[in-house]
Amino acid sequence: MxxxxxxxxxxxxxxxxxxxxxxxxxxxxxxxxxxxxxxxxxxxxxxxxxxxxxxxxxxxxxxxxxxxxxxxxxxxxxxxxxxxxxxxxxxxxxxxxxxxxxxxxxxxxxxxxxxxxxxxxxxxxxxxxxxxxxxxNPGPLPPWRRRIERLDHVAVCLEQGTLQDSVRRYTEGFGLSRYSSEQIEVGDQAMRSTVVRSATGLITFTILEPDPVKGSGQLDGFLARNRGAGVQHLAFLVDDIVLAVRDFEDRGVEFLRTPDAYYEMLADRLIDLRGQTEELRATNVLADRDEWGYLLQLFSRSPHERNTLFYELIQRRGAQGFGTANIKALYEAVDRARTAEEPVLHAQDGAAQ
Structure with a gap:
């Protein structure tokens, strides 16, 4: 069942x-x-x-x-x-x-x-x-066509006030379990998030809704473009994100740019990754950690006309989370870059898009 x-x-x-x-x-x-x-x-x-x-x-x-x-x-x-x-x-x-x-x-x-x-x-x-x-059958595939391993998670954006009922329907109706819940606040925006997952680990939904008081510009924007709830992005698990980004970018995938200020802060935030900072900076890859380990991630620009769907690459080094800290870190980096008058993308166009 x-x-x-x-x-x-x-x-x-x-x-x-x-x-x-x-x-x-x-x-x-x-x-x-x-x-x-x-x-x-x-x-x-x-x-x-x-x-x-x-x-x-x-x-x-x-x-x-x-x-x-x-x-x-x-x-x-x-x-x-x-x-x-x-x-x-x-x-x-x-x-x-x-x-x-x-x-x-x-x-x-x-x-x-x-x-x-x-x-x-x-x-x-x-x-x-x-x-x-x-x-x-095309025969043996070159390495760049074997970078993606599986679908890591599906990010779902809901209208405000529908999160809890949706979570209930997935736990009671499909046997998924509630994995985590949190309130994410970034500046004057906020969102609520719950992760549900199957016992096999082969189904993971990160379900998001705008905060009822603060609202969330990027989620509200998606809901307006999509005219309702829908899939915000698909996250592909890769074996080596740096190689995957280079391979896919060389072939036309457009990824979001990360401000330099993010990497200046990264060395202090994740000491164990200091030796990789320049490699991550060169590919715009984001890094986060939880109690189990690290994860590396990067988001594409939407290739679709209405900007209704985008894609994520994620590499896990033990981590079981979804890079929540990157949302705040990007927001802070953007603020620092603005102070330095460096033109960059808004934080909402990064980890949360």
Whole structure:
């Protein structure tokens, strides 16, 4: 009666070919299968254990007009699909099942969850509809196309006042556990955050909402652009973030720039990383730590027209957190840089975007 894995995420886009090209040529994904119908065209892309389905066509036009490019489906692999469907509905999820498709239920905003049997072969853990045509195996992949290991987490942005009910639906309906909760305050902005995770560790959602008193400019901005709740970013776990940033940036991925003042403060904040400061500065990589270890992370600029979705690279050296301290550190660095009259991005365009 639990969701155990994310089988794939489905991205709706108005520009399927350029979007696929971006993931293949810049992020190193490989096309593995394709499905064509009269009203939709879907392509499955893979990198490591990440499966990303890119879909366009008349069937998704209404979604795109309302929300722009974005994640519309996060498919869960379940130990018992029928039982998970029952518990999800009991927790408040709506049934969205098509007559010829696998069970699907509402998640948050316009995002749904297709429910698939975790024990089924990979070729059966795909949406129903026209047959999926496998793409010929490209053979051995170069190192830069093997940087991403799996989907580390999905960042979800909700309307103010809906966080607790959403967390309840994921814990009661899908068997996820509450991992952590915190209030994040940066200057005159604030947000609330709760992390929920499956027992397998293969599903992790960081769920955010604006603070009801202070508000949060960057979350409010996302909600306005997306016209409601949705996936703010996908975080890809990588083996070596410095190499990954260099590889992907050379091939067209645009990452956010970090002010020099951040690295001046980093040497004092994380003494053990002093020897890597210049390497991190050269690639704009951010660093944080928790009681278990360190993490390194960097955020991309959104490649989508409405700026409704962006991507994160994250490397974990034991750390189990999500770089919360970087939000505050970036804010302080920006303030220091402004004092020095150095033009930089706002802190909200960094770790929190």
């Amino acid at each position: 639990t969701a155990q894995s994310i089988e794939y995420v489905e991205l709706y886009t108005e520009n399927r070919k350029p979007t696929i090209e971006h993931f293949v040529s810049s992020f190193g994904f490989t096309q593995t299968a394709e499905s064509v119908a009269t009203d939709r065209h879907s392509t499955m892309l893979c990198h490591g254990d990440v499966r990303l389905m890119v879909t366009s066509g008349e069937a998704v036009a209404a979604y795109l007009e309302e929300h722009g490019d974005g994640i519309a489906d996060i498919a869960f692999g379940c130990d018992d699909v029928a039982a998970t469907l029952d518990t999800a509905r009991a927790a408040g999820a709506r049934t969205l099942t098509a007559a010829d498709g696998p069970p699907a239920v509402s998640g948050f905003g316009a995002v749904r969850h297709t429910l698939l049997p975790r024990s089924a072969p990979a070729d059966r853990r795909l949406p129903a509809g026209p047959a999926w045509i496998p793409t010929p």
